[in-house]
Amino acid sequence: MKVNEKDVAYVADLANLELSEEERARMLRDLNSILQYIEHLNELNTDKVSPMAQVSDRHGVDESKQDGEHFAYAAREDVRNGLRESLSHDEALKNAPEADGTFFVVPKVIER
Amino acid sequence: MAAGAEITNFTIDSVRRAIAERQTTASALAQDFYTRIRQEDPEIGAFLTLSEERAFAQAARIDQMAAAGAPLPPLAGVPVAIKDVMVTRGVRTTAGSKILENFVPPYDCTAVVRLEAAGAVVLGKLNCDEFAMGSSTENSAYHPVHNPRDKSRVPGGSSGGSAAAVAAGMAVATLGSDTGGSIRQPASFCGVVGLKPTYGRVSRYGLIAFASSLDHIGPFAKTVKEAALVLRTIAGRDPMDSTSADVPVPDYVAELEKPVQGLKVGVAREYFGDGLDPEVRAAVEAAIQKLAELGCEVVPVSLPHTEYAIPAYYIVATAEASSNLARYDGVRYGFRAPKSRTLSEMYRRTRDGGFGIEVKRRIMLGTYALSAGYYDAYYLKAQKVRTLLTRDFDEAFKKVDVIAAPTCPTPAFRLGEKVNDPLAMYLADIYTVTANLAGVPGISLPCGENHEKLPIGLQLFGRHFDEATLLRVAHSYERTA
Numbered sequence: 007m008k009v010n011e012k013d014v015a016y017v018a019d020l021a022n023l024e025l026s027e028e029e030r031a032r033m034l035r036d037l038n039s040i041l042q043y044i045e046h047l048n049e050l051n052t053d054k055v056s057p058m059a060q061v062s063d064r065h066g067v068d069e070s071k072q073d074g075e076h077f078a079y080a081a082r083e084d085v086r087n088g089l090r091e092s093l094s095h096d097e098a099l100k101n102a103p104e105a106d107g108t109f110f111v112v113p114k115v116i117e118r
Numbered sequence: 119m120a121a122g123a124e125i126t127n128f129t130i131d132s133v134r135r136a137i138a139e140r141q142t143t144a145s146a147l148a149q150d151f152y153t154r155i156r157q158e159d160p161e162i163g164a165f166l167t168l169s170e171e172r173a174f175a176q177a178a179r180i181d182q183m184a185a186a187g188a189p190l191p192p193l194a195g196v197p198v199a200i201k202d203v204m205v206t207r208g209v210r211t212t213a214g215s216k217i218l219e220n221f222v223p224p225y226d227c228t229a230v231v232r233l234e235a236a237g238a239v240v241l242g243k244l245n246c247d248e249f250a251m252g253s254s255t256e257n258s259a260y261h262p263v264h265n266p267r268d269k270s271r272v273p274g275g276s277s278g279g280s281a282a283a284v285a286a287g288m289a290v291a292t293l294g295s296d297t298g299g300s301i302r303q304p305a306s307f308c309g310v311v312g313l314k315p316t317y318g319r320v321s322r323y324g325l326i327a328f329a330s331s332l333d334h335i336g337p338f339a340k341t342v343k344e345a346a347l348v349l350r351t352i353a354g355r356d357p358m359d360s361t362s363a364d365v366p367v368p369d370y371v372a373e374l375e376k377p378v379q380g381l382k383v384g385v386a387r388e389y390f391g392d393g394l395d396p397e398v399r400a401a402v403e404a405a406i407q408k409l410a411e412l413g414c415e416v417v418p419v420s421l422p423h424t425e426y427a428i429p430a431y432y433i434v435a436t437a438e439a440s441s442n443l444a445r446y447d448g449v450r451y452g453f454r455a456p457k458s459r460t461l462s463e464m465y466r467r468t469r470d471g472g473f474g475i476e477v478k479r480r481i482m483l484g485t486y487a488l489s490a491g492y493y494d495a496y497y498l499k500a501q502k503v504r505t506l507l508t509r510d511f512d513e514a515f516k517k518v519d520v521i522a523a524p525t526c527p528t529p530a531f532r533l534g535e536k537v538n539d540p541l542a543m544y545l546a547d548i549y550t551v552t553a554n555l556a557g558v559p560g561i562s563l564p565c566g567e568n569h570e571k572l573p574i575g576l577q578l579f580g581r582h583f584d585e586a587t588l589l590r591v592a593h594s595y596e597r598t599a
Contacts, residue, residue, distance in 0.1 A: 020485050022444070047429050050423070093225075113458050
């Protein structure tokens, strides 16, 4: 067993999940079974292999260089040609579960 | 025109021609498709939302153009539908999740904008696994999708609605997303064509993020040519997605007719190992034999790290998902759990109530893999294995132009069959995840049926940004079938 009940509680806390008793038991079982399968990766020696974060790492260009052939990270056309129009205040608040017309409203932030 | 059997025979070209020659109108056609959806979809469950207002407004624009005798755009009046992970302005977009049940986006996904600019009529939004996490569409928070070819079976996933809508003739073409096989696997299960382009080929702007370095948008259609037409429409650099590539988009349809003689088709034994259903193996081997008869040279290649793809994928994908899904906090949009006393309680209760079990499982796995003390052992390790998997393709593509493989180890499984065994469900993606990790394009097209008349899919991989060759080989195979 790689993961115990304490780990499940700790990770749930990091992920802002509460999880019911039943869900915690299920997570314990499933995470252990999946992690056991993932252990296969340790059969490979990767000491001299560099990590790959995304495909564009390979096709892209140095972030410091502009107008690269494939991926132009730094070339934000929207910014270069002037800022694009942003959402109106009303539109931005429209999907909010609670808003006061100016701000998103949330429960008390400071806990006592 | 009645909504009968003939509606299912429409292609992109025949729709455009029928409208241009004034045999029908885009509005009448949209009406026919909605009638068909109302007849067929209660037993299939492909649609989550119908966007009739938007569809008829677009159809009216096309009809005005046709009435004025103006040249019609390439997808004029073509009824399409969109997986519900792509945002549509003013049309509810749920990602198959309760947490976005009432979310009405204020902007449009680039791929949808481009389809509409080319004349397509968006009929509605398609069911999928919650946040595209799943291989059967049973993780939809709304309802499952039934495979039109056998309603006791899954359509595959996560783009199950997109595949089923095309298979059942409820749309001529659809868009799906593919993070680990979510276009190709359901295409295979439903007997249609599904294409995952190269990473960066199609803008992800407006695609609700699951795993940003693995997510792709691509088309479903009945034929390779139609998939090529849709790809040409949605592909190309978009300033709104910094990972979209500034690589010229060829005329994929014109390229289809070029000869395939002399092209080298790689076959990797790693894709024909234990666990491959014998009938799937026989159908795929017969398809490869057909390619040889068409003049392609079949060349053995090796992709030696393939067996490590699933474990690497489930670390990378869940790590990225745990970060991407942190935004669902009940503040700016989506569901909020009522009556919380503090902000942190509100976050936890909102996420607990809004997410389904598979989404929670992946957030937990990803958070664990990124947490202090485990980052090197899991996330960094998986990223290194990703490099090895990508090098496998690089080496193979020095020798061959495309690689042929099965799309899935089995035909469509039964609803409920794997729902309680996450690992068994993950293994349904065993032949598809590598293309996401390496970013190479992949297509699934039908290559026969098993003894129960369930479709089998042939998968082809191509070089980065060489969808043209991939589509050409697929098209020439399709013509022999």
